[in-house]
Amino acid sequence: MGSVSEELTLVPLHRRPELLEACAELLHEEWGRSRASRLHTLQRSSDSFPTCLLLLRSQGSAEGPCQLVGHVRLSRVATRPHSLFVESVVVARALRGQGYGRKLMEATEQWARARGFGCLHLTTHDKQHFYAHLGFVLGEPVQSVAFLSPNIPAELLRLFSTHPGADTSTRPSLPPALPPPVSSPAAPTPPAPPPNVIWARGVLAEGNGSSLLETPHRDAKGLPIFWMKKDI
Template structure:
């Protein structure tokens, strides 16, 4: 990354929340309030929103009316259930006026560096129509994973296991998929005062028997039934 570009956790730059909400809103709609709510949950303990920023160097002092930095992109990273060394990347976006100039690549490369520096080895993502972009950056087609949409720093691995149980012994009713407990568990966290319930985003990968998996067709679909490509990259 060049000297003027930096990738920064959004929670370290709260003054950029509004600009970020606008960027996401222009691409995917939803209310400003719901976007802001989601962005405000960014933390080092995931989900983490990262912003690609261009700051003006000493050789190019900002004009009085210019903001001291420009927002070039956004991604959100979440933990992946049962894959302690993986992160899930979503809400990848570059402002419309700045696309096609290499910032999308810089955003993804800087995100990979950030994830590696935090000890993660693999990035997963989904896309409806940008599979060629991601393939160009080294991502390959992959199987679905489960995303932890919200993980409070106060939630212990034990609490997560309870809320992720496949079936309730009391009711015998089937529940969501259980992470394999033989896999390395989530990093230990401090014992909490009563924790908020974890909200788990359960993946819906519905395989259609006849469909092959390649960059033009996918056996998976999203919650609305639209075809979706699952991809990953070892970093």
């Protein structure tokens, strides 16, 4: 007798509210946070974004009993109407190492593409090689609408992704009221060097001083963080 086939489906959490508690527990196992705060965030899921998507596994039929496999959260990106920001990507610990992370991301891409979006952005501290093998490349910081107002200037956003040697304790200085006196003609500007091209574990990465092994960006806690994107 043949084995029962496995059915995987990706559904918005707000369409399956009975899975709210299970989803909160899945996220809590990975990132400790108060239950009330976690539930409040998950309950904000909607078709208008942010949207929490659940990967469900069932045996034989999607109508039968299902198991929560993974979760991903999608938000809009300021000034980029065709882009989405991906976060809180997690697979149940008991199911890791079986390819479900890839399936979760592939299903997320299909879901976004079917709704007219053409690019996904994300950040990671240590999973850059996983995302690179899924087709993501190094990118620049973007602004997630779910957390920051679209009116925040780009200069302030860059404070959250400074170069390792930058002094983050000081604010950017204002330009002088009057230009300094010109002492001599400026020297010609040398041509910009070509972008760095680095091979890391068989994956090509192009960037401005970035690679899959090093990043010039830091998160709000000062930890190295990789910004990545993928055209879908």
